[in-house]
Amino acid sequence: MSLTPIGIFDHVIESGDTLYQLAQRYNISLDDISAVNPEVDSDKLKIGQNICIPIKKSVATANIIGGPLRPQIRGIVNFYNVSGGTWVSVEVNGLPPYQPATNKESPIGPHGFHIHEFGNCQVGDPQNPFQAAGEHWNPTNQRHGNHAGDFPVLFSNKGYASMCFFTNAFKPEQVIGKSVIIHLNPDDYRTQPAGNSGKRLACGVIQKA
Numbered sequence: 001m002s003l004t005p006i007g008i009f010d011h012v013i014e015s016g017d018t019l020y021q022l023a024q025r026y027n028i029s030l031d032d033i034s035a036v037n038p039e040v041d042s043d044k045l046k047i048g049q050n051i052c053i054p055i056k057k058s059v060a061t062a063n064i065i066g067g068p069l070r071p072q073i074r075g076i077v078n079f080y081n082v083s084g085g086t087w088v089s090v091e092v093n094g095l096p097p098y099q100p101a102t103n104k105e106s107p108i109g110p111h112g113f114h115i116h117e118f119g120n121c122q123v124g125d126p127q128n129p130f131q132a133a134g135e136h137w138n139p140t141n142q143r144h145g146n147h148a149g150d151f152p153v154l155f156s157n158k159g160y161a162s163m164c165f166f167t168n169a170f171k172p173e174q175v176i177g178k179s180v181i182i183h184l185n186p187d188d189y190r191t192q193p194a195g196n197s198g199k200r201l202a203c204g205v206i207q208k209a
């Protein structure tokens with residue numbers, strides 16, 4: 001994969017590809033493709049040719065809302081269909097202030113952030129909320145750190161976090177009906193099964209966009 005500006009990715013033309021099919025596959029219009037590929041003649045596509053695909057409409061989305069441990073959290077996660085996997089964008093407000101680790105306690109932030117297996121954000125026990133979301137989404141039974149639902153931690157900037165990243169672990173349609181969870185503590189990417197990332201601050205059900 002070659003590097004492209006944020007908001008655009010490369011699709012390498014394979015046998016049988018047409019611009020119409022690419023527009024369908026990536027949930028954009030033919031005009032969207034033409035706008036970023038002014039030189040490309042749709043009747044003369046060559047195998048191996050690079051076509052720019054603008055990232056426009058997400059396939060799946062989750063509205064994140066804080067639970068009883070941090071009610072002010074609000075955020076959105078979008079899942080875009082890109083070549084070879086999924087582009088995930090997240091924006092969150094209202095995260096708690098950072099607190100360094102002590103001998104007894106993990107640091108508060110950066111925040112563990114994952115896809116969990118069930119699309120259920122019922123609070124349940126207010127001291128230990130969002131257990132109904134289940135464990136990490138781990139369809140291929142990997143060790144923690146390599147779960148399909150393992151994401152980078154969220155860095156808070158005075159309560160605000162924004163991040164985009166690529167994963168080849170799933171396509172956006174596969175996570176519809178699951179949930180995203182933001183935790184109090186960082187993920188250590190080694191403790192089984194959930195990375196020791198502590199209580200669940202916020203939850204969002206992933207829905208079709």
Ligand SMILES: [Cu+2]
Nearest residue numbers: 113114181183
């Ligand atoms: Cu989690």
